[in-house]
Amino acid sequence: MKDSRAVPVRDLISGINPALSELVAAAKEIKVLNRLLDSTLSQPLRSHVQVASIHGDRIVIQCDSPVWSARARLLVPRLLESVNRERTRAPIQRIQVITRPEAPTRSAPTPRRNLLSKQTRRLLENVAAEIDNPRLKRTLYRLAKRDP
Numbered sequence: 001m002k003d004s005r006a007v008p009v010r011d012l013i014s015g016i017n018p019a020l021s022e023l024v025a026a027a028k029e030i031k032v033l034n035r036l037l038d039s040t041l042s043q044p045l046r047s048h049v050q051v052a053s054i055h056g057d058r059i060v061i062q063c064d065s066p067v068w069s070a071r072a073r074l075l076v077p078r079l080l081e082s083v084n085r086e087r088t089r090a091p092i093q094r095i096q097v098i099t100r101p102e103a104p105t106r107s108a109p110t111p112r113r114n115l116l117s118k119q120t121r122r123l124l125e126n127v128a129a130e131i132d133n134p135r136l137k138r139t140l141y142r143l144a145k146r147d148p
Contacts, residue, residue: 026054029054030051030053030054033051033054033059033083034050034051036082036083036086037049037050037051037061037079040075040078040079040082041072041075041079045068045071045072045075048063048064048065048068049061049062049063049064049068049072050062052098056090057090057091057092057093057094058092058093058094058095058096059083059092059094059095059096060095060096060098061079061095061096061097061098062098062099062100063097063098063099063100064099064100065099065100066099068099069097069098069099072097073097076095076097079095080092080094080095083095116143116144116146121144121145122144124140124141124143124144125140125141125144127140128140128141128144
């Protein structure tokens, strides 16, 4: 029978699961680097820039728009210096600045109006002429007279 005891979260992230431990360590490092960015950058740039990932000796910084990316690129040398001054691990050699992709916007579909051909209009009028039900007759005539 399988052991179904609950495992405390502390045990999950404390080293029992190496992949999860690496993920938690990377998230902590990104958090530290984001705080460092906040202390290094001035407003309004600070609120439009964040660390997206760390890949070996490279940090990827993500900006809200191309304008903020351009401003951040101008500050890369200063950022590299700040990061390497505070970092205890291997030095960062490169900072890559990217622009956050825009979320696709969905526009409401324009309602399509169904167009009736002349032949269909004539058919509706002929059917309406043969129908005894007055409500259905009026509806079919009204439908046949709709503007194209």
